[in-house]
Amino acid sequence: xxxxxxxxxxxxxxxxxxxxxxxxxxxxxxxxxxxxxxxxxxxxxxxxxxxxxxxxxxxxxxxxxxxxxxxxxxxxxxxxxxxxxxxxxxxxxxxxxxxxxxxxxxxxxxxxxxxxxxxxxxxxxxxxxxxxxxxxxxxxxxxxxxxxxxxxxxxxxxxxxxxxxxxxxxxxxxxxxxxxxxxxxxxxxxxxxxxxxxxxxxxxxxxxxxxxxxxxxxxxxxxxxxxxxxxxxxx
Amino acid sequence: xxxxxxxxxxxxxxxxxxxxxxxxxxxxxxxxxxxxxxxxxxxxxxxxxxxxxxxxxxxxxxxxxxxxxxxxxxxxxxxxxxxxxxxxxxxxxxxxxxxxxxxxxxxxxxxxxxxxxxxxxxxxxxxxxxxxxxxxxxxxxxxxxxxxxxxxxxxxxxxxxxxxxxxxxxxxxxxxxxxxxxxxxxxxxxxxxxxxxxxxxxxxxxxxxxxxxxxxxxxxxxxxxxxxxxxxxxx
Numbered sequence: 442x443x444x445x446x447x448x449x450x451x452x453x454x455x456x457x458x459x460x461x462x463x464x465x466x467x468x469x470x471x472x473x474x475x476x477x478x479x480x481x482x483x484x485x486x487x488x489x490x491x492x493x494x495x496x497x498x499x500x501x502x503x504x505x506x507x508x509x510x511x512x513x514x515x516x517x518x519x520x521x522x523x524x525x526x527x528x529x530x531x532x533x534x535x536x537x538x539x540x541x542x543x544x545x546x547x548x549x550x551x552x553x554x555x556x557x558x559x560x561x562x563x564x565x566x567x568x569x570x571x572x573x574x575x576x577x578x579x580x581x582x583x584x585x586x587x588x589x590x591x592x593x594x595x596x597x598x599x600x601x602x603x604x605x606x607x608x609x610x611x612x613x614x615x616x617x618x619x620x621x622x623x624x625x626x627x628x629x630x631x632x633x634x635x636x637x638x639x640x641x642x643x644x645x646x647x648x649x650x651x652x653x654x655x656x657x658x659x660x661x662x663x664x665x666x667x668x669x670x671x672x673x674x675x676x
Numbered sequence: 677x678x679x680x681x682x683x684x685x686x687x688x689x690x691x692x693x694x695x696x697x698x699x700x701x702x703x704x705x706x707x708x709x710x711x712x713x714x715x716x717x718x719x720x721x722x723x724x725x726x727x728x729x730x731x732x733x734x735x736x737x738x739x740x741x742x743x744x745x746x747x748x749x750x751x752x753x754x755x756x757x758x759x760x761x762x763x764x765x766x767x768x769x770x771x772x773x774x775x776x777x778x779x780x781x782x783x784x785x786x787x788x789x790x791x792x793x794x795x796x797x798x799x800x801x802x803x804x805x806x807x808x809x810x811x812x813x814x815x816x817x818x819x820x821x822x823x824x825x826x827x828x829x830x831x832x833x834x835x836x837x838x839x840x841x842x843x844x845x846x847x848x849x850x851x852x853x854x855x856x857x858x859x860x861x862x863x864x865x866x867x868x869x870x871x872x873x874x875x876x877x878x879x880x881x882x883x884x885x886x887x888x889x890x891x892x893x894x895x896x897x898x899x900x901x902x903x904x905x906x907x908x909x910x911x
Contacts, residue, residue: 499898506895510762517752527745527765534769615860622857625850632864636871660741663734 451516455525458508462529465501465536466582470575472498472543473641477571480550480634491547498540502533521655528655532585535644539578542637542644549630566613567631570606571638573599577645584649590656594673596649597666603642610635686751690760693743697764700736700771701817705810707733707778708876712806715785715869726782733775737768756890763890767820770879774813777872777879784865801848802866805841806873808834812880819884825891829908831884832901838877845870 472491479488509526512518518526577599584592614628653661653672661672707726714723744761747753753761812834819827849863888896888907896907 496898503895503897506762510758513748513762514754514758519749523745523749527741527748530762530765531769534766611864615864618853618860619857622854625853625860629846629850629867660738662738663731 451512454508454512454516455518455522458505458512458529459525461501461505461508462532462536463582463586465498465505465533466578466585468494468501469498469536469539469543470578470582472540473546473571473575473578476543476546476550477568479547480553481568483550483553485551488547488550492544492551495540495544498537502537505529505533524655524658528585528651531651532648535647539641539644542641545637546634549634553627553630566606566610567635567638570603570610570635571641573603573606574638574642574645577603577642578648581645581649581652584652585655588652588656590653591673593649593653593661594666594670596646597669600642600646603639607635607639686747689743689747689751690753690757693740693747693764694760696736696740696743697767697771698817698821700733700740700768701813701820703729703736704733704771704774704778705813705817707775708781708806708810708813711778711781711785712803714782715788716803718785718788720786723782723785727779727786730775730779733772737772740764740768759890759893763820763886766886767883770882774876774879777876780872781869784869788862788865801841801845802870802873805838805845805870806876808838808841809873809877809880812838812877813883816880816883816887819887820890823887823891825888826908828884828888828896829901829905831881832904835877835881838874842870842874 472494475487476491478484479491509530512526513523516522577596580592580596580599584590584596611632614632617624618628647662650661653659657672657675659672661669664672707729710722711726713719714726744765747761748758751757812831815827815831815834819825819831846867849867852859853863882897885896888894892907892910894907896904899907
């Protein structure tokens with residue numbers, strides 16, 4: 442009975458830290474949505490709120506890290522439990538960086554309220570790209586919640602789309618700048634926002650790769666799309 | 677005697693993975709130096725070599741991660757040993773990203789050999805910034821090798837310098853582009869290279885913060901420079 446009790450407590454501890462990671466994930470997902478919204482609708486209050494909330498994301502990162510190292514030291518997890526903990530330690534780093542990118546986008550949107558907008562950038566393309574990156578994050582968190590390793594391939598494919606759209610945006614911005622050099626400053630801000638979104642996609646992809654490690658014990662980082670396809674198909 | 681033997685073997689395992697992290701660190705440091713050299717001296721072969729070597733960095737990341745999870749599972753480390761392992765798991769992620777940034781710089785330098793250079797960018801400012809970022813990495817790896825927590829503050833100060841230089845470079849580039857729109861494409865490449873260097877500084881700073889965690893068990897991420905100063909002064 443004693444050991445059963447200990448096991449139950451251990452499970453509860455693991456579950457609590459898992460819930461914190463998912464909470465952190467939902468928080469940064471909302472940060473992306475709000476940062477974009479503040480940019481597109483020129484809402485300085487919303488931008489301010491995103492920047493202020495970044496410390497919550499950071500605090501969760503520190504907490505989860507502490508929880509994980511306590512569990513390792515006291516419970517000496519092995520196999521699947523250990524992989525889940527190592528996965529979470531890596532995931533929160535990416536989530537924290539996503540939070541930083543969202544705060545960056547919010548700061549750009551603040552800047553663009555201050556300056557006289559001589560040229561309203563075309564946020565439509567950016568919005569498509571941002572929705573894709575946000576969807577990637579949502580899918581990777583969902584894959585973590587369900588211990589589902591099959592999402593890594595569609596997420597990698599979406600990442601390629603985000604990268605393509607990012608390259609397209611840069612080419613477009615160069616054309617704008619050449620046609621009308623007065624758009625240079627604003628174009629660079631659009632470029633930085635696009636870059637932030639592209640990075641969010643990369644981080645979401647990382648998380649989906651950690652899920653595969655957690656579920657299958659296989660490290661699928663740094664492998665080709667072809668090999669990833671084979672790994673995902675394996676039972 | 678039996679347990680002494682086991683302890684010695686455990687120490688040897690820890691030492692071996694520590695050596696791998698330092699090897700990975702030296703490798704990415706050299707990658708930065710070579711990538712910059714290829715850019716400044718227009719050396720396409722060197723750029724090619726940097727890009728080719730990136731897989732070595734990636735392979736070391738995967739290896740160290742595997743070694744660390746094996747040690748946790750089999751040796752059940754606690755206290756300082758556990759902190760060192762968790763520190764290394766985080767550090768290699770930053771080292772791998774530094775490797776990516778170096779490869780990115782090498783790719784930009786390749787691109788600039790291909791295109792007709794109508795304007796030679798002023799790499800002098802970039803070189804100062806790059807030297808500073810490389811020095812930050814060197815110091816943080818040295819701090820890890822010596823378990824020295826006192827370097828976190830000077831490294832954080834150097835990071836502020838790198839960030840200032842990055843902002844200055846952007847302002848300069850905007851001026852160039854406005855004066856002569858034919859410089860727009862090349863200016864953007866200089867901008868991306870500067871951004872890569874600025875990121876390298878961030879990663880080096882992260883590593884120095886993990887060293888503090890390893891040595892003192894204190895999490896100094898996301899705190900102000902003032903508080904960091906107090907933490908570093910504490911025995």
